[in-house]
Amino acid sequence: MGWSWPDGPNNNIRSHWSNVDVEVTFSFSSLKNAEEFDPNWADLYAQDACAIRGSTVQGGLDPFGLLTLSSKNLEEYTPVFFGVFKTQDKYKVLMCSDASRSCVRNHKRMYKSSFAGYVDINLTDKDCHYEIDHSVVERFGEGGKTCITSRVYPALAVYGDTHLFAFNNGTETVEIETLDAWNMAKSER
Incomplete structure (x- = not known):
């Protein structure tokens, strides 16, 4: 899948990821595998494009990001990820968070929506x-x-059984150059 280190479920960074602040730098060497931006998405809100695209569809340069609040065996997780697309004269970057797999419970009133925005960042x-x-x-x-x-x-x-996974479902190699994390749990006096 293109990571510079193993990215299987047994290679998670560690557990206890339910109260943290994380900074990560992703990098890739080429934009040649970015897919064309679907012209049918031009009139959609970013979150609707995110819901259509999702984190599990294999793309050229995307999707890639982190699976947050994940159970050990990935029965539930909340992916936060990038999608990178070509337009006629530039690249369009979609930043997404998809709650559709965030909980194994399937109550009809449970809100499991996608949220997204187009971002202008260094590609x-x-x-x-x-x-x-x-x-x-x-x-x-x-x-x-x-x-x-x-x-x-x-x-x-939940609590001590929360995991954080990196993922890349694109065909292009994406690397994690840095990953820094801080525990935000209440400090002991």
Whole structure:
């Protein structure tokens, strides 16, 4: 799948990822495999394009990102990811958060929506900032100009059994250059 280190479910960074602040830098060497932006999406809101595209569809350069608030065996997870597309004269970057797989419970009133925005960022270097707090996932792009907040209600990925996974479902190699994380749990006196 194109990571510079193993990305299988047994190679998660570690557990206890339910109350953290994460900064990660993604990079790739080429935009040649970016797919054409679907002209039918031109009139859609970014979150609708995100829901159509999703995190599991294999693309050229995308989707890639992090699976946050994940259960150990990936029965539930909230992916926050990038999609990179070619237009006639430039590249369009879609930043998404998809709550559709965030909980194994399937109550009809449970809100599991996608949220997204188009972002203007350096296409050879992706710096992302994530805040994960038990049932809230926030992602900041463009140095904080774009913020996506998702409220999710995991049943399995709670407290000490919460995992963080990196993923790349594109055919182009995407590397994690840096990953820094800080525990935001209440400090002991």
